[in-house]
Amino acid sequence: xxxxxxxxxxxxxxxxxxxxxxxxxxxxxxxxxxxxxxxxxxxxxxxxxxxxxxxxxxxxxxxxxxxxxxxxxxxxxxxxxxxxxxxxxxxxxxxxxxxxxxxxxxxxxxxxxxxxxxxxxxxxxxxxxxxxxxxxxxxxxxxxxxxxxxxxxxxxxxxxxxxxxxxxxxxxxxxxxxxxxxxxxxxxxxxxxxxxxxxxxxxxxxxxxxxxxxxxxxxxxxxxxxxxxxxxxxxxxxxxxxxxxxxxxxxxxxxxxxxxx
Amino acid sequence: xxxxxxxxxxxxxxxxxxxxxxxxxxxxxxxxxxxxxxxxxxxxxxxxxxxxxxxxxxxxxxxxxxxxxxxxxxxxxxxxxxxxxxxxxxxxxxxxxxxxxxx
Amino acid sequence: xxxxxxxxxxxxxxxxxxxxxxxxxxxxxxxxxxxxxxxxxxxxxxxxxxxxxxxxxxxxxxxxxxxxxxxxxxxxxxxxxxxxxxxxxxxxxxxxxxxxxxxxxxxxxxxxxxxxxxxxxxxxxxxxxxxxxxxxxxxxxxxxxxxxxxxxxxxxxxxxxxxxxxxxxxxxxxxxxxxxxxxxxxxxxxxxxxxxxxxxxxxxxxxxxxxxxxxxxxxxxxxxxxxxxxxxxxxxxxxxxxxxxxxxxxxxxxxxxxxxxxxxxxxxxxxxxxxxxxxxxxxxxxxxxxxxxxxxxxxxxxxxxxxxxxxxxxx
Ligand SMILES: [Fe+2]
Ligand SMILES: [Fe+2]
Numbered sequence: 001x002x003x004x005x006x007x008x009x010x011x012x013x014x015x016x017x018x019x020x021x022x023x024x025x026x027x028x029x030x031x032x033x034x035x036x037x038x039x040x041x042x043x044x045x046x047x048x049x050x051x052x053x054x055x056x057x058x059x060x061x062x063x064x065x066x067x068x069x070x071x072x073x074x075x076x077x078x079x080x081x082x083x084x085x086x087x088x089x090x091x092x093x094x095x096x097x098x099x100x101x102x103x104x105x106x107x108x109x110x111x112x113x114x115x116x117x118x119x120x121x122x123x124x125x126x127x128x129x130x131x132x133x134x135x136x137x138x139x140x141x142x143x144x145x146x147x148x149x150x151x152x153x154x155x156x157x158x159x160x161x162x163x164x165x166x167x168x169x170x171x172x173x174x175x176x177x178x179x180x181x182x183x184x185x186x187x188x189x190x191x192x193x194x195x196x197x198x199x200x201x202x203x204x205x206x207x208x209x210x211x212x213x214x215x216x217x218x219x220x221x222x223x224x225x226x227x228x229x230x231x232x233x234x235x236x237x238x239x240x241x242x243x244x245x246x247x248x249x250x251x252x253x254x255x256x257x258x259x260x261x
Numbered sequence: 262x263x264x265x266x267x268x269x270x271x272x273x274x275x276x277x278x279x280x281x282x283x284x285x286x287x288x289x290x291x292x293x294x295x296x297x298x299x300x301x302x303x304x305x306x307x308x309x310x311x312x313x314x315x316x317x318x319x320x321x322x323x324x325x326x327x328x329x330x331x332x333x334x335x336x337x338x339x340x341x342x343x344x345x346x347x348x349x350x351x352x353x354x355x356x357x358x359x360x361x362x363x364x
Numbered sequence: 365x366x367x368x369x370x371x372x373x374x375x376x377x378x379x380x381x382x383x384x385x386x387x388x389x390x391x392x393x394x395x396x397x398x399x400x401x402x403x404x405x406x407x408x409x410x411x412x413x414x415x416x417x418x419x420x421x422x423x424x425x426x427x428x429x430x431x432x433x434x435x436x437x438x439x440x441x442x443x444x445x446x447x448x449x450x451x452x453x454x455x456x457x458x459x460x461x462x463x464x465x466x467x468x469x470x471x472x473x474x475x476x477x478x479x480x481x482x483x484x485x486x487x488x489x490x491x492x493x494x495x496x497x498x499x500x501x502x503x504x505x506x507x508x509x510x511x512x513x514x515x516x517x518x519x520x521x522x523x524x525x526x527x528x529x530x531x532x533x534x535x536x537x538x539x540x541x542x543x544x545x546x547x548x549x550x551x552x553x554x555x556x557x558x559x560x561x562x563x564x565x566x567x568x569x570x571x572x573x574x575x576x577x578x579x580x581x582x583x584x585x586x587x588x589x590x591x592x593x594x595x596x597x598x599x600x601x602x603x604x605x606x607x608x609x610x611x612x613x614x615x616x617x618x619x620x621x622x623x624x625x626x627x628x629x630x631x632x633x634x635x636x637x638x639x640x641x642x643x644x645x646x647x648x649x650x651x652x653x654x655x656x657x658x659x660x661x662x663x664x665x666x667x668x669x670x671x672x673x674x675x676x677x678x679x
Contacts, residue, residue, distance in 0.1 A: 275458070275659070275662075275663065277448075277451060293517075294445055294448050294449075294513070294514065294517070295448040295451065295452075296444060296448060297457060299659075299662040299663055299665070299666040300662075300665070300666040300669070300670070303662065303666075311441055311444055311445075314437070314438075314441065315521075331387065333387065334385070334387045334388050334389075
């Protein structure tokens with residue numbers, strides 16, 4: 001296979017926009033799910049912690065959507081993108097939109113996603129796109145805390161009581177089939193990898209897997225068997241849980257077209 | 262385990278911890294408040310979220326409240342009053358002649 | 365009656381405007397009053413997360429979403445600071461929560477009202493947190509040290525809450541006619557519940573005089589309510605909103621006269637029969653019960669592993 005583009009050639013603006021949009025939708029949708037725990041967490045301390053993570057994720061989403069919208073012509077704002085796209089235009093991976101379920105599933109999902117975010121943002125810090133690199137530089141610190149919090153709980157749930165162990169394992173198995181999508185190759189990412197603008201998913205996956213397996217071992221949880229399932233979040237294909245999430249998020253903003261808030 | 266069969270929502274060891282935060286390098290850790298946690302690692306995590314949301318600190322200590330040994334207010338007189346009549350321990354006790362430096 | 369040395373020491377501390385600390389002797393009534401007040405305050409912080417938390421998912425812009433998350437998160441933190449302060453008086457948070465869940469301790473009745481529109485969130489910030497500041501700033505000088513210190517921390521955060529609410533309200537007032545109407549409706553809904561939040565008028569307040577003498581309270585409910593009205597009316601004028609009180613007028617002494625709170629109207633809300641009373645407590649109880657298995661797991665893990673994992677050199 002020959003490629004004309006040489007490494008470090010400036011990536012196409014449209015590719016960066018698409019890539020940032022996917023990552024931005026990921027964190028926006030995950031923040032939306034996490035904030036459903038408001039005033040519902042197992043202890044007040046976790047209300048504070050879960051909202052802290054949600055707040056970090058909203059911040060990342062704003063940065064990424066602004067970047068994506070800014071690279072378009074004519075540009076769109078973060079709110080244009082968050083509130084005026086329909087379901088099929090969202091590019092988040094499906095794992096982000098799954099119903100949070102119980103605390104076991106919420107923690108399992110958070111752990112798997114944050115454990116992916118850490119090497120992702122870490123690699124993206126070296127991006128040839130300075131805006132992506134700057135966003136990643138801030139996000140990687142946040143993701144390290146998120147993975148620490150989720151690991152902390154996953155270990156306690158897995159190695160806690162028989163009930164918590166059962167729930168943690170079940171939560172893990174609920175979300176596990178969706179992790180594959182995070183590492184799926186797609187043409188946009190491939191071009192950005194070639195241009196040195198994005199880390200290679202094929203490089204991130206083993207790093208992720210090693211970190212995940214170590215924590216699951218500590219948590220005395222079993223690594224679920226790999227299940228192939230249809231994906232497509234990055235192409236706008238979503239699960240049935242996504243529509244209601246979006247309707248709730250967008251309803252007020254769309255009810256007042258053109259209004260400022 | 263709870264030998265006395267305590268209900269799961271009234272766990273025996275959901276302990277109180279005292280939290281100390283170093284606001285910036287060069288400063289001592291200062292007591293900021295307390296929180297509940299089942300173990301030290303959890304206490305540290307919660308302390309970070311609870312007491313440093315606005316960049317209030319660069320380092321945190323947590324210690325189980327039960328392990329603090331404190332002076333008793335009943336001994337206030339014997340503990341602290343004897344220091345009251347030793348003004349010569351303070352530099353302001355001494356008169357420095359006008360115009361002299363480095364003293 | 366024989367006044368003990370302990371009582372004399374306590375009285376001297378309070379009258380010298382010094383702070384009482386947890387291990388000092390204190391009259392039983394002082395301790396009980398503080399526990400009741402701090403617990404009620406803590407409960408209000410965490411129940412107050414519900415009417416606003418309800419709008420995080422629907423916040424109309426990402427900026428507002430971030431601000432609201434930060435605000436609601438602070439309220440959970442306030443609850444934690446305050447439960448911590450109460451615990452220095454020899455009660456346990458679990459017991460206080462149990463009293464809340466079984467309706468034996470109260471929280472601010474203002475949170476028994478619904479938040480049907482986004483403007484209600486703005487109004488809670490502007491008016492509710494504004495009232496909280498009026499109430500709480502004097503508490504930073506409360507005679508009980510841990511409560512005063514918790515309030516200092518809380519007050520620093522409340523001014524952000526009030527300002528974000530006012531800003532959100534100002535944007536609505538400068539917006540479309542529908543937005544402005546939404547803002548006015550929310551003010552109409554919240555004005556009286558917020559005035560109620562300052563508590564019964566001085567004649568009717570059972571605990572006021574005692575609390576003043578003990579240095580727990582610095583100003584009467586009516587004084588604080590008056591201050592709030594004086595501070596808020598000009599803000600409403602600035603926004604171009606009408607305070608829902610036809611008799612409101614500025615007097616020559618520089619204070620606003622306003623219609624006294626109709627306590628009959630609030631009797632239900634205060635006694636726990638407000639429009640949302642049941643759902644607020646039910647929500648809280650569900651969260652607590654749903655979380656029992658998680659807390660049990662943390663307990664079991666701590667029993668198995670102790671604190672070994674976390675022990676490191678002090679940094
Ligand atoms: Fe508060
Ligand atoms: Fe507040």
